[in-house]
Amino acid sequence: MTELGTVLIRGIVGFILLFILARIMGKKHMTDMTFYEYIVGIAIGSIAAELTFGTEVRMSNFILGMILWAIFPLIVSKIELKSFRFRVLTEGHPTVLIENGKILEKNFKKEDLTIDELMIHLRQKDAFKISEVESAVMEKNGQISIMKKSDSQPLTTKDMGMTVELEHQPRLVIVDGNVMEKSLNEYGYTKEWLKGEIMKQGAKDFSEVFLAQIDSMGNVYLDLYNDNLKMPQIKQKLLVAANIKQLQANLMNFSLQTENEDAKEMYQTHAKKMDTLIDEMTVYLKE
Secondary structure (H helix, E strand, O other), X not given: OOHHHHHHHHHHHHHHHHHHHHHHHOHHHOOOOOHHHHHHHHHHHHXXXXXXXXXXXXXXXXXXXXXXXXHHHHHHHHHHHHOHHXXXXXXXXXXXXXXXXXXXHHHHHHOOOOHHHHHHHHHHOOOOOHHHEXXXXXXXXXXXXXXXXXXXXXXOOOOOOOOOOOOOOOEEEEEOOEEOHHHHHHOOOOHHHHHHHHHHOOOOOHHHEEEEEEOOOOOEEEEEOOOOOOHHHOOHHHHHHHHHHHHXXXXXXXXXXXXXXXXXXXXXXHHHHHHHHHHHHHHHHOO
């Protein structure tokens, strides 16, 4: 048998043996990886280390070995997609640790898990009392998922029979003093409206803003380059200017939304007047 053939056989045998050992170790020793991802990581790391120091072994053997260990998880993944039984063999089953509020001691022994380790996982899920837990399951990757009892779950607006507007993903609208106009327009706002909002929070211009984020409700979070500019320190004149700027933005929005030409012209005319007013006020705002 050729040397490369020997490497091929050894690679296959090594993969199978490491897989069996990883399965014996149990899920608690895993991270967020599946079993074969775990053992492949170990194997490739070992081969890379040997490649550095094992000068007596041919480079071609190292290359073949690393290729084999890179291909193995791809083959396993393809087979898992086709076969549920094989997926169970490679990944195992989730293990129920707590059911109907009762601890299942046999499953603790099966997963070689202690109560102290369980408590660590529960505290990470904000469950400090076992009495709060209705169900706890050790997943295939070793993580523990829990479901709290109904009387221990946070009260939601649905529980109270309240209807709230759904929120969507917030958007960054200013980064390093630059306005992200595309994000702003997607939420239906203008630069004039945004300037009015930042002026309310102490900024006179976009260049003074390090970061601004807007949510789907129109609330603006602002971080200024000068963190000493706080809301209570803003002059009254600055607030008035901000309100005028926002009113101007609203008028421009109204003009875009209406199909009545007379109303459109009226909105635009008053918006221009307010723009002129703000320009005239600029000198006094700096005092």
